[in-house]
Amino acid sequence: MEQIHYDKLQETLYYEVMDNGLKVYVLPKPAFKKTYATFATKYGSVDNHFKVAGGDETTVPDGIAHFLEHKMFEEPEGDIFATFASNGASANAFTSFDQTVYLFSATENIETNLSTLVDFVQRPYFTDENVEKEKGIIGQEINMYADNPDWRVYFGLIEAMYSKHPVHIDIAGTIESIATITKETLYTCYNSFYHPSNMLLFVVGGVEPEKVFELVRSNQAAKSYDKQGEITRIFAEEPVQVSQKHKESRLAVSMPKCLFGFKEKQDGLSGAAAVRRDLTTKLMLDLLLGSSTALYQKLYDEELISDSFGHEFNSSPQYAFSAIGGDTKDPDLLLKRIKEEINAVLASGFAEKDFERARKKKIGGYLRMLNSPESIAHEFTRYQFRGGDLFEVLPVYESITLDEVNARLRAHVDWEQLSVSLVVSP
C-alpha cells in the first residue's frame, strides 16, 4: 500500500496494484458518513473494433458496451439490485464513450457491499433468454432519448463532425443494432475488456484504507485470471474536416435548439499534456463565452441566447471538439453574431484581469468539486484512464499563462472546422 499526501488539498490518497493488475485507490474522508465506490473498466461505446494480443480482430454491434452494462446486473439467483438493497446500498452504472462504471453508495455494511460490487462485475451471466428480454427494456431507453431534444442536438453535432470515428455512434446503439446482440458477442466483449488489468476500483468515504486493501487482495486472490495481452483498439482514419457543416433534426420544441462547435485535428495527446490542453481549453471557453463575458451579456440582451447557453470540451487521443449553444429563436442570426463577437476577441486576445478572474473561478469550482465523493470518484477514474492525476490539477491551473490561453483560442477557433446542429419543430 502506497500513499500520496496532497498538502494543499488536505487529502491523502492510498493505492495498490493487485497481482492480477487491478488498480485500487482509496481516499479516506473521515468526516463522511457514506462510502462511495466505483469499479470501472476502460471500455465504452467507441471500443467496437479491437484485437487482444493472441486473439482475432473483432468488430461488434453498436451499443454493446451499454448492453453489457445492463446485463451485468443479472445473476443466476436474480437481480443484484436486491442484494445491494438488503445491505442498504444504492447501486447504479453508466456507460460513456470510453468507460463503463459500476458503483454503489452506502452508509453501512461497507465490506459486504464492496464484495458484492467486485463480485457481480467479475461474474458474467448471460443466457439467450435474458439477452432477448433486455432488448425490450433498452429499446424503451433508446426511445426515451429519441424524445429528448438536448440529447438529439448533442449527438447531431457529433454526427455532423465525425464520419469514421465511432464517437459519432449513439452510446445505446439503435433498435436495429442491438437486435443483433447475442450472449456470445457479450462474452467476447466481456472477456476482452473486463480483465482486472483493464480496470480500476476507487473507494472514497469513511473507510480505513488497509481494511479495503485486505478485502480486495483476498477477494482477487480467490479468483484466477490468465495474464492478458495488450488490447489494441482499431479506429478507421478520421478525416480532418468535419463530415457535415450543418445538420438538422425534427422534434416538437418550444424554440429551436442550436449547438455548434469546432473539431480539432487528431493530436494523440495523453497524460499530463492532455490534461493541460483540456484545462486550458475549458478556461479559454469560459473566458470567451462564460456568463460574465461581454459577449454573453450582449447576446442575452439581444434575446438570442437564454440561461440554457453553455459550452463544453470533449477529448480523447483520437478526437477533440467543443460543443457550444442552447435554445435560440434565430439560429442563423445567433451564428452570425457569435462569429462577429468571437472574431473581435480573436483580434484583441484576452485581457490579463479577465484571465486572472476566470482562473480563480476555475480553482474555486475545482475545490468545491472535492466536497462530492461522487465527483471525485468519477473524475479521478476519468483522469487515470487518460494517464492524468485529478489531484494535480491545482498546480496546473496555477501555472497556466495568459499567452497559453490566447494561443489555445487561436488554435481552437477555426471557422473551417465548424459544425452546427439544430433541433427544430416539424
Place this chain on the structure above:
Amino acid sequence: MTNNGFQHGNAAGMRIHVLPTKAFKTFAISLYAGVPLDESTVTSTALAPFVLRRGTATYPETTQFRERLEELYGAGFGFDIYKRGDYQIVQFRMDTINDSFVQSKESLLGESFAFLGEVLTRPLLEDGSFRASYVATERETVRKKLEAIVNDKMRYAAERCIEEMCRQEPYRLHPLGQRSDLDGITPASLYESYSAWLDGAILDLYVVGDTTPEEVEKLVLRHFGRSHKQVEAYASNFKPVTVSEVRTVEEKLDVNQGKLNMGLRTSITYSDDKYASALMYNGILGGYPHSKLFVNVREKESLAYYASSRYDGHKGIGTIQSGIETQNYDKAVDIIRKQLEELKAGNISDLELNQTKAMIRNLLSEIQDSAFELISFDFNRQLSGKDRSAQELLAQVDSTGAEDVKAAAGTFQLDTIYFLTGKGE
C-alpha cells in the same frame, strides 16, 4: 448522525439556522422565502429573483455582478423556485470555498453575506423602480422557461398530471407562474410586489460551514439589517381530499414514447405520525430498483426503462411515472394498478420490508455528507412545524411493520391517470 446539529436563532426578521462543521471545504448558505401559493402573486413572485440577479446598487451591470462572484473564487450563486404544500418557495443559494484553501485577502463568508444581502435588499433602482430593460428581458426569460417545459416530455407529463389532478387548488399553478400574467407586469408594479413579497415572506437563513452562530448573526445584522419585520412560522392548511372516481386524461403530442403518469391522494403528510409508514409504502411500491414497479413493469414484462413512484409529504400526494410503447397502455395500467392492490391487501414480504428499510436508512444517513441536504432536511422541519430529527424518523421507519404499510396503503387513493401519447398512430 448528530441531532441535525443546527443552532437556531432570530435576527433581522429572519429565522437563522447555523451548523458549525469542518467537514466541508466550503460555506453553504441558503435563504428560503416562502409565501402562500396564490394566483394573483405567483408570477410576480417568480419573476422578481430573475430581475434581482441582473444588478444591485453596487454592481448595477450584470457583467459586474457576475465578475464579483468570480472574484470570490467562483462562488456559486443561484436560486430555485418551487412549491411545497400550498406555499411558493424561493430558495437563494450561495456556495463559497473556505478561505483556508486559497490566499484570499477578504473573508469569503463575510463577502458572500454582503453579496446575498445586497441582492435581496439593495437591488438596482432607477427612478424608484427596477431598471426597465432588466424587467423586459427577464419577463421573456420566464416566458421562454414556461414554454420550454414541453421540451422535456418526462417532466412535462409529470407536471401536467399534477395540474389535472389539482385543477381546483392553488397547487395547479406552476411555481414559475402564468404566461398570461407576464405582459401586465411593469417595472413599477414588479418593484411594488417585490417589496410586499419581502415584507410578507417567511424567511429562513441557513449556514453550514466552519463558522459560529455569533459570527453569522453579526453578518446578518450588518448585511440584512434594515428589516424590522416580525419573525413568522409556516402554518399548514392541509385538508385531505377524498377521491370519488379515477379520472383519465389523454393528451397527444409528437412523441416516440408514451408517458404514463398517475397521481394519488393520501391523508398522510410530513407532520403526521404515520409519515414513516407512507415513506415505506412509497419505497416498496416504486422508490427503488427492488420495488414492485421496477420489478414488475420493467424486469418481468420488459415494458419500460423507467417505472417508479414518488411521495410528496408536504402536499399529501403520490405519483407514478413510466415510459412505454403507446400500444402497451392497457397492459401497463393493469400491472401498475395490480401493484397498488397488492399493497392495499398487505401482500408485502419481509424481504421487501427489510430492503426498503435499509434503503431509507441509507438515504437518511447520507444527508449528513452534503451541506445542502442537511439544510433541506432541516427546512422540511420548519415548513411542516414537525420537530422530528433524522434519528427519530429512522427509528420510526425501523419499527414499521407490514400492517403499518398496509394501513398507509389504505390512505393512498388513485385520483388521476394521465397519458401522453403520439399523434396519428
